[in-house]
Amino acid sequence: MPENGETAPLLGEGIPNLARTGNLERETPADRRRRLATIRAVVYTVLTVVFVVALASVLFLWDKITGVVGHLPKDPEKAALYILNNAPVIDGHIDLPILVRSAFANNISAVDLEKPFAGHVDIPRLRKGKVGGFFWSVYTDCPDAGSEGEDFLNATWSVRDTLEQIDIARLLVQKYSDTFAWTLKSSDIKAAIGRGQIASLLGVEGGHQLGNSIQVLRTYYDLGVRYVTLTHACHNAFADSCGIFEDPKPYHGGLSKLGYALIDEMNRIGMLVDLSHTSDDTAKQAIKYSKAPVIWSHSSARAVHDVPRNVPDDILKLIGFGKGQTDAVVMVNFAPFFVAEPGKADVKAVADHVDHIAKVAGKRHVGLGSDFDGIGDVPVGLEDVSKYPALVAELYRRGWNAFDLAGLTGGNLLRVMEGAERVAAQMQKAGIPPAATKYDKRTDL
Numbered sequence: 001m002p003e004n005g006e007t008a009p010l011l012g013e014g015i016p017n018l019a020r021t022g023n024l025e026r027e028t029p030a031d032r033r034r035r036l037a038t039i040r041a042v043v044y045t046v047l048t049v050v051f052v053v054a055l056a057s058v059l060f061l062w063d064k065i066t067g068v069v070g071h072l073p074k075d076p077e078k079a080a081l082y083i084l085n086n087a088p089v090i091d092g093h094i095d096l097p098i099l100v101r102s103a104f105a106n107n108i109s110a111v112d113l114e115k116p117f118a119g120h121v122d123i124p125r126l127r128k129g130k131v132g133g134f135f136w137s138v139y140t141d142c143p144d145a146g147s148e149g150e151d152f153l154n155a156t157w158s159v160r161d162t163l164e165q166i167d168i169a170r171l172l173v174q175k176y177s178d179t180f181a182w183t184l185k186s187s188d189i190k191a192a193i194g195r196g197q198i199a200s201l202l203g204v205e206g207g208h209q210l211g212n213s214i215q216v217l218r219t220y221y222d223l224g225v226r227y228v229t230l231t232h233a234c235h236n237a238f239a240d241s242c243g244i245f246e247d248p249k250p251y252h253g254g255l256s257k258l259g260y261a262l263i264d265e266m267n268r269i270g271m272l273v274d275l276s277h278t279s280d281d282t283a284k285q286a287i288k289y290s291k292a293p294v295i296w297s298h299s300s301a302r303a304v305h306d307v308p309r310n311v312p313d314d315i316l317k318l319i320g321f322g323k324g325q326t327d328a329v330v331m332v333n334f335a336p337f338f339v340a341e342p343g344k345a346d347v348k349a350v351a352d353h354v355d356h357i358a359k360v361a362g363k364r365h366v367g368l369g370s371d372f373d374g375i376g377d378v379p380v381g382l383e384d385v386s387k388y389p390a391l392v393a394e395l396y397r398r399g400w401n402a403f404d405l406a407g408l409t410g411g412n413l414l415r416v417m418e419g420a421e422r423v424a425a426q427m428q429k430a431g432i433p434p435a436a437t438k439y440d441k442r443t444d445l
């Protein structure tokens with residue numbers, strides 16, 4: 001209790017300062033009655049205030065409170081919608097731009113996303129599926145290995161085509177600017193979701209799209225790209241890939257020297273390192289080396305379905321907050337070929353991948369990276385972007401709570417992005433200069 005008299009005015013006029021009244025035994029019976037009446041009045045006032053606040057909370061903030069204390073609807077479908085209304089999906093990998101390239105020759109005037117659109121994505125279905133954001137994958141095919149040459153030097157169109165993909169994504173975000181919000185930081189994503197918009201980010205799906213140049217990496221960042229997948233299905237100058245159907249023969253044995261320099265620069269500028277499509281050696285080396293958290297933008301669990309594109313348990317164990325671990329989020333891919341044996345891919349099978357990654361790496365390290373519009377087939381029950389609630393309902397049925405589900409749908413990715421943003425800010429504050437590393441096979445520099 002302060003000794004300087006500051007407490008007195010707070011008690012108000014006519015209310016004895018009990019902290020200072022001293023010897024209470026000497027008060028008269030009248031004094032005592034007055035004192036007790038005063039105390040009673042204060043207590044009732046306080047209780048009334050508490051009651052009114054509680055009542056108001058129940059009436060007006062019931063939504064928020066139930067989310068926190070976990071009194072969700074019993075019906076899993078209703079619970080899923082409830083959770084997604086508060087924590088919408090941020091999908092790590094959607095291939096809409098390559099569909100616009102292949103089906104519409106990059107002519108966005110011919111694209112109407114307000115009506116049912118070819119493929120798995122359009123605005124009505126994004127809304128129905130409670131999508132709050134996604135990475136628009138800006139993808140170009142791996143170059144033909146023969147004409148590219150073994151030094152990866154001849155695929156001159158990869159950067160051009162990537163720029164065209166970026167252009168398509170940006171034009172569509174602009175065309176539907178009521179729906180889509182161009183977002184560059186984790187805080188932008190939260191703000192966009194708060195406004196009811198769909199946060200839109202870019203992801204480059206393969207180191208081959210960098211034209212062997214770290215300068216191109218920086219330029220992509222400036223154009224809004226926030227992750228680069230180190231490889232697609234082909235090896236490139238930076239790293240080895242896992243191929244698609246079978247493991248190709250390693251070329252570098254994981255990351256090349258240039259690949260390590262690329263990760264340094266990605267960490268420095270705040271570009272997320274994406275390890276989907278990489279070989280196991282690339283992934284292990286990259287997660288151990290990266291100063292920033294990493295992602296798998298669209299990969300499932302190999303222990304559940306054994307294909308090279310899925311993440312094995314020994315790599316899942318490198319993920320976490322413990323010693324020798326790195327924070328990461330593995331965003332589960334829905335492609336039936338990666339999910340289950342032919343004919344067996346459905347909502348439950350996808351949920352098995354989520355559950356397994358949660359079991360080995362932890363619930364804070366799993367997310368969703370559907371690969372919609374980049375996959376021909378789809379799981380039964382997860383046919384397009386309107387179906388995410390079915391997966392959330394299935395996991396709710398399996399005992400996932402609102403908090404963990406909010407991490408799965410987007411919270412875990414946001415945490416990883418914030419981590420990468422922090423590392424970049426630290427490295428820039430430390431004055432680390434932009435990398436000038438040159439690919440040693442180039443002869444023009």
Ligand SMILES: *[C@@H]1O[C@H](CO)[C@@H](O)[C@H](O)[C@H]1NC(C)=O
Pocket residue numbers: 107108109110
């Ligand atoms: C692009 O699509 C619009 C709408 O379908 C069409 O009118 C226009 O001719 C197309 N442009 C080109 C260059 O194909």
Ligand SMILES: *[C@@H]1O[C@H](CO)[C@@H](O)[C@H](O)[C@H]1NC(C)=O
Pocket residue numbers: 146147148149150153154
């Ligand atoms: C790559 O380009 C160089 C220079 O134009 C050429 O000499 C070489 O033959 C090309 N390599 C392949 C595999 O086409």
Ligand SMILES: [Zn+2]
Pocket residue numbers: 205277298374
């Ligand atoms: Zn892919």
